[in-house]
Amino acid sequence: MIRSVIRGTGSALPKDCVSNDELAARVDTSDEWIRERTGITQRYIAGEGETTGTLATAAARAALDDAGLTIADIDLIVLATATPDNTFPATATQVQSRLGGAGFPAFDVAAVCSGFLYALTTADAMLRTGMAKRAIVIGAETFSRILDWEDRTTCVLFGDGAGAMVIEAQDVTEDGPGIIASRLHAEGEHCEMLYVDGGPSTTGTVGHVRMKGREVFRHAVVNLAGVLGEVLAEAGCEASDIDWVVPHQANLRILDATARKLGLPMERVVVTVDQHANTSAASVPLAFDVAKKDGRIQPGDLVMLEAMGGGFTWGASLLRV
Structure with a gap:
């Protein structure tokens, strides 16, 4: 049977790590309040020059390196995000360009926190039906850009980052990967x-x-x-x-x-x-x-x-x- 097999994974985080105590210095909250309700101790916040697209590109590049592949081996990019760099074009197309790819389909999927599952399932279907052989599936966000920093019930919950998988269509046995x-x-x-x-x-x-x-x-x-x-x-x-x-x-x-x-x-x-x-x-x-x-x-x-x-x-x- 044909299955989409994970060849490599990668991730990327902004440079700036913000602890609960640092956040409490500018928001009406405390480390104890955040930990007790969420389990969060810190988060990474995108700074100048860091966008959903740059984080997605870094994560995708890391996944390619982990897989031992290059962009020349890829024929599909699906990127899940609720915080694209622009209304259009799709951030996936910018990732494609930054990685040195061209010609193959690259598009965004918007399903917020479920976005990566939607993107992975979409890419899986395309691989199993032969529309593509290898795909980079990415989840990337800069949620800090859409937070109300006066609302302590939401702004303490989110961070920025990106993760990626390279998946490949393979003929495997039922108990295979x-x-x-x-x-x-x-x-x-x-x-x-x-x-x-x-x-x-x-x-x-x-x-x-x-x-x-x-x-x-x-x-x-x-x-x-x-x-x-x-x-x-x-x-x-x-x-x-x-x-x-x-x-x-x-x-x-x-x-x-x-x-x-x-x-x-x-x-x-x-x-x-x-x-x-x-x-x-x-x-x-x-x-x-x-x-x-x-x-x-x-x-x-x-x-x-x-x-x-x-x-x-x-x-x-x-x-x-």
């Missing part, structure tokens, strides 16, 4: 619970992130547990078969509640929210790269990726490394 099963969902009726209050067609401005945290938490735990069950059922697996869960890094409480619903110990959940905060579409590939590079995720491991974001959108993918 690659993406095994994926499921995506959306419910637009809940958009007012997590959204940005601006846009080109409405206000003509970028706007700021607005969120009803308690309602988002409740939906996240229920929706994520549901989609994880769907993916496991499609793959014919049990939760106990999973070696690692790499979740969207939104809030330590959500990660813990989701793990408990699956009956999995937190020791098998990759947690980077304490170091990176919520990097939206970048959080899943960024966390995956960290766990792969530090040796937790090993070849042959069964790994579940999951995320939920504004829209609401949510999804999950089960893969073998």
